[in-house]
Structure formats: C-alpha cells, structure tokens
Amino acid sequence: MDGKTLTFRDGHSVQILGTLIDDDGTQHLHLRHEIPRPGRLAGPHWHPELAETFTVTSGRLRCRVDRRTVVVGPGETVTVHPRQVHEFWSIDPDSAIDHVITPPGRHREMFETWHDLDAAGRTNMYGVPRNPLDLALFWDLQDGYLAGIPVPLQKAILPRLARLARRRGRGNARH
Template sequence: MSRCGDVYENKVTGEYAVILRGTEDRGQGPGIAHLTARPGAAVVGEHFHPNLTERFTVLRGRLDACIAGSTLSLGPGQSATVEAGVAHDWWNSSKTEEAHVLVEVDRAPGADNVDPNRFELLIGMLFGLANAGKVDRKGRPSPLQAAGHRQGICRRDRLHAPATFDSASGAGDPGATRPSARLSRDRPGLLQAARACHAGS
C-alpha cells in the first residue's frame, strides 16, 4: 500500500504526512510517518484502535493530546504512546506554528493476524472524502458514508475495524481518524526535509 516517500494530506483537518516506512518497506517493524500538523490541525475526534499501538514523538512545535482521559502537551523531544484499545485525541492548538511529529504505528502484542494495510486504507478513504468535500468542517463524513466505508474494510478481511469512535465524539464513524488521500510519490525534496528533520532530533 505505501512506501517511503508517499504523501497523505487532509486539507480539512490540516494533516500532512510523509511516509518514512510504509507497509511495502517496513518488514516486521512499525509504520513510520513524519506528520506536519498545521496551525489549528486536529484529528477528527476521540477514537481508539483495537489492534494497533501509536507513538507520537514531537520534533518541533507542540502537540496537545488527550489519552485515556488525561490531557498533555508534548514539546520537542517528548513522546507519548497510546496502547491498543485506549481512547485518544490530538490537536495543534497553536494559531501560528506547525507541529512536526514522528508517528509510529504498529500491531499490538497478540495482533499478528491484523493486516497493517487496513489502517492505511481507512486513512486513505477518510482523507479522500475530506479532500473531495464530503465531510463536515471537523473532517467527519456523514454517518451513511462512514458506515459504507467501514463495511468495506470489515468485509475485505473479516477483521475488526482499524479504529473505533466514541458515539459521543464521532457517532461511531471511522471518519474520526482524519481523512487522508495519498497524493504523490514525486516530492523528493519533502522527503529529504523530513529525513533531515528526524536526523536532527
């Protein structure tokens, strides 16, 4: 599905990610992306991943998060890990500064049968809906669109959905993970900048 240099962007939520290690080149390790959260960017809503862990390491700027009900603000060099099944949300509260974050996504212990492509499919569909103008101002698709996309993911491999959303915060819609559509593989300058950014941290 993805490999080093692929780009995902959600123009509604303000997320821009360059894949550093994707499903095509990650082996058994985590998927890794350099996320740029533009000023005011926010994930679609509180959600959890039944079979995945996520680790956020801030490279530059600040990233605010709510993990298992605790709010924290991460600065450069600080990390937070979200275990499978733990509700979380994140946002960039700055009105002027981008947050540059290294995001690592991996299967949770005991979830070896989970296909890592499914998470990318979800992100791709949601970002695509956002970029096509099919979401609300927070990046959430309509419940009908969300249900249709979730059904497609679940039927494809008969596994649990890669993300689940609290009905109070996102009405169970998988769109609460931040819509994203792969844009291009032709941005080598951006990839070099991402690598340089990581090398300096």
C-alpha cells in the first residue's frame, strides 16, 4: 500500500511513497526516510543492476561511494550507479531523505521484512538481523552484495541459508 510508513525501534521511519513509472516504462520505488538520530544507515554494499538516488531534504548525510566520501545537505543529491560500493550515515538529528530506487527490484519487500524483523526484536542496535538465517533472508531481498566478501562465497552460502530460513518459517517475523 502506497503511503505506508514503517517505523523502527530506533525511531527511523521509512515511508513508502509508491512506484513511479516513466514514459519509457522504467519503474522507480520512491521512499522517504525520517532519521531522528545521527548514525550509520547502511554498511558497504553494492547492487549489480539497481541505481539509487538520495536527496537530502533536512539535515546532512555522509556518503561513501566507491571510496569517495561526500557530505550533502538540504537540496543536494547523491546518485549511486549499479556496481558502485556505497554506505551512508546521517550526521544531524532529524534528518530526512528522499530515496529513489531504479528499478525497484525487491527493495519494498526488503524494507518491510527488515521492519518486521526489527519489530520482533530480531535485529541488533544497528538494525542488523541477529540470526544468520534472518540475515540471509534480508540479503536475498536487497538485490545486491555485501562489500568485502567474495561474491562467489555469498552466492554459495546465503541463498541456501535464505531457503532454509523460509522452510523453517523465518520469513514470518514471529518465529
């Protein structure tokens, strides 16, 4: 449902604004993040096919994209292209970011699953799933790879763990 807001235990909220479609048929998932406290938002990772655009509407965001670090403030935008390693931190309290993902992949489901895991107390203070099976489910939905871990290793282990997690019902945050 468009307009749905996912609020995490640390107060960070993600509003799903909807899926936009360009004249050429390209789909974009549009989100809005409200971040009450400074801190890490995402560790280093990359996507083979997705591009992401982050526009700061309030506060400041520190972004590292392919080893280049920039700080952006209100009205400024950072675009991450496919295959670029990226990670983010909010610098100021009460920051807000518009986030567009092209194509959406499974990111909507990833944010919803992440929220469910967090609401069930299955993430640590940084929002990372505690259980390796939950982490594999999260990884499977992010349409990308963790930086620093060989891709063949991720492809060999994490999909198997995600399948095991689903067979055990871990996709349901109550388990």
